[in-house]
Structures are given as structure tokens and as C-alpha cells.
Amino acid sequence: MAFDTKLKQWTSLGLGTVLMTGALAGCGEATKPADTPAAAEVSETEANSHAGGDHHGAEADAAAPATEAGEGEGGVTIEAAYTDPVVYKSAIAIAAAHVLAARDAYAEGKTEAAAEMFAHPVSEVLFDMEPVFASQGVEDFTGLFSDTSAAVFAGESQEQINARTDEILAALDKAAESAPETDMSDAMVSASVASDQIERASDMYVLSIDSDFYETYLDGYGFYKAAELTFSQNEAAIEAENANAASAIRSALALLAEAYPTALRPDSLDADASALAVAASEVQLELSQ
Template structure:
């Protein structure tokens, strides 16, 4: 799998917002501060190097890794998956804020600006999409400046609307809208499953919250296009529904969890079946 190396120059934004480096999408819950060393060891996005062949574009995930940005200007699933990863983070941020996980919420808002959007700058420029990372940074700053939850919801809605606008500039490679949406949903499902596995192996709030966001971003991608996916890709629709049902049990809320009881083999199987059905 091609990996996009993280460019730490963008992490200066975290110093401005928090007085220290923003945790690399592995925020501790406000009740987990004493376990920060364990959380660092369980960094959910340290993608291992591998010589294995790359999976099909747009249907692979490991946190926000696995986005082959050089393909995003030509492949609408890769492009849309990158936007969905950003959306997943703001959903997670909003809902973490709602349950009082303030530090995690602020970090989740900031993270896409230094990762996904930073890596997508050339693609956005090529496709004529105006930069919008300031929306994420402003939302993060608002969290750390004790904004009300109503304001955080408004900022989240504004970011999601901007992401939807950016999606209208997605490249056209002949794929149908249904197939693009199904591919994005399968990508987010895969990421959610991967984060749940990491949370099971190294219990920490960061991977869980990541996965929570990916689950909801995948569900949104499917729900908003369910009728057309059902019509054009009925098997994919069925497999995606099955995977989302399992993920609903895996991610019951944005709150830190005491255990991660959903069977990982069932999750992996459901995710693989959804991906394969989309590719048929």
C-alpha cells in the first residue's frame, strides 16, 4: 500500500491551539490522562511499512492512512474517501464534545487540517477547490476557548456543508454516483473495523473515537444514496447494511468504552464482503 508520509511542518497549528503538539489522532479521554504513555504506544495511525500489493484504490483504510492522494484527482472514490475521512473527524469531534471529552474534541477538529487536507492541497488546486482548512482550525480553537455545544454543532454543520460542496468537484472517471457512494461507504467501514481492532488490542480512547467517526461517515455516505445503491448494486447494499449493523454495536456512543466486545472476525468478514460486493 502506498503511504503518505506525515509532514510535521503542519503540526505547528497544534502548538498554537493547545500549547503542545496535537496528539496524532489518538486523543486521551479527559479521564485517561494518567494513561497517556499507553495511548502513545497505541498510536492508531502509525501505518506499518509493507511490500504487499496495494488493494484497489478507495476501498482500504488504516485511520486516515491509505489514501493515495496522487490518485485523488482521477478517482472519485479516492477523492470522496479523503473528504469522508475529514468528515469522520468532525463528527467524532462534535459528539466527543457533547459527552464532555473536550480535549479529544479539539484535537479531532484540528487533525484533518494537518493530515488529510494538507496532503490533498495539490488535488484541490487542480480541481479548483478553494482551501477550507481554516474551518477545522477555527472549530478546534473554539473548543479550547470554551465555546458552547450549540456553537460546536453549528461549526460542524458548516464544515460538513463545505465538504459536500467540495465533493461536487470530484473527478469524473465514468463511475456512477451509486458506485462512488458505495465505495466511499465501504472505505469508511474498513477504517472503522481497523480502528476497533486496534482499540481491542490496545485499549485507548483515540482509536475508538476515530472508528466511531468512520462508522458514522460510512453510514452517512450509504444512507444518503441508499436507494440508488440498492437499485444498481443490490448485493453491495445488503453487505454494507450488514457491516453497518455490526458497527452500530461496536460503536454505541462517543463516550470512552470499558470494553470492546464485538467479535473482530465477524467485523472483518462483514467489511471484506462489503468491499468485494462494491468491486463486483
């Protein structure tokens, strides 16, 4: 089935219907029981109602800034993704963040949250990115997300879910290889993607402080893990080209590690949100030099 046709069908049906139970909620919302209609359906209005991060739920919507023209639900400026490798790869990192969070949530026994997180990137970012991927010759890989979400509901072992996660991450890495080319070095593209994920993780921590929703915290945890993964894969190259930026990223990740110690939300969120915001800004500042 063609990439765009499949996504349109999933959207019109409601993603949760396709994924067995109709139980999927948007990230950052309270987990719904299995007989609740899916909240993953994306209308054109919804797709342009979120910006600046993976913000969902009443509290998050109230905190989200006005959407820029052309932004999808995940706060990605889709038009820019055709020509800007940072925007393109940041969209992919958003999907990876959800997958990493889902894998770790499943390991902690959070089955419903894990299933939601595995499925949500389709409506959160992949639907909007479909024409960009098509223009870059990227083959459809969205079935991996729905299959893994279904596998979670089916009770597959952690080892099986880990293997499925690795398969998704490999598909995302392959899609990243088709990013548009610019004069920016690969190292600085990767550093900028890590910066984007650090900022998202910082923003979600602020939202988590004012929210009881587990998924809000889990979103932030995923963004932190995506930033960590991006940096670890490119640390030597980033260090060689911009040592100050590399140092700022390390410092921000160290603070995020304290804020998001595990995929389980702590009883109290007592990390310094202001320090997180400052650290994220310092990364951006070093990258702008």
C-alpha cells in the same frame, strides 16, 4: 491567505501552536496535557509513515502495513486522487469522520479529544490533498477546522459546536462536488467510499481492543459515522444499482453500531472483531461483482 501557504505555515509552526495551546496530539495517541508540544506537525517522513487507515500511536504503528508510494498520513494514495473519485471522496470522508467524532465527543464532555479531532484532518489528509484540491478549483476551507478546535477550547456551547460542524460538513460536501469524473456512477462511488470507511472502522476496532487509548476508539467511531452518513445520503441510488451491495453495507453498519454505541469508549470492547472484518470484506466483494 493561499491554501498551500497556510498549510505550510501551520505545519512548520506545529498545528497546536496555531490553535492556542500547543496541546494537539495525533489521533490514537494518549491525550497530552496543555503544556505538551503539539504532535500534529507533519514532516515528509511522517506523512509517508502511515498507511491503510487512520493509525497512530505505538500500537497502531506496529500494526500498519508498509506505505505505498504516494500515500499520505491518512492512508490515501494522493496521486490516484487526481483521477479516481473514490480516492478523492474517501479523503474527504476521512476528514468528515474526524469532525463527526469530534462533535459527539464534545457532547460527551471530552473537550481535549474533541479539539484534537477537529484539528487533526489538516495534517492527516488535507495537507497532502492540497495540490489535488487546487487542481480541482476547490477553495481553502481548512480555517474552519482550526477555528472549531479553538472554539472547543474556548468552551462554546454544544449548539455552537454543532453549527460549526455543519459548516465544515457543508464545505466538505462542496469539495466533493469537484471530484474527478470517471465512468463509475455516483451511486457506486458513494458505495465504495462507504466501504472504505467501514473497513477503516473495522480496523480501528481491532486496534482498540489492544489499546487503552481513547482516541483509537474515537477514530473508529468517526469512520463508522462517516460510512453511515455516506450511505444514508445515497442509499436509494445504491439500492437501485446494486441491491446486494446495499444489503451488505446495511449489515456491516449494523455490526458497527453495536461495536461503537456512543462516542464514549465502553468499559469493555466485546464486539466480534472477526465478524466486523468479514462484513467489511463482504461489502467489498459485492462491489467487485
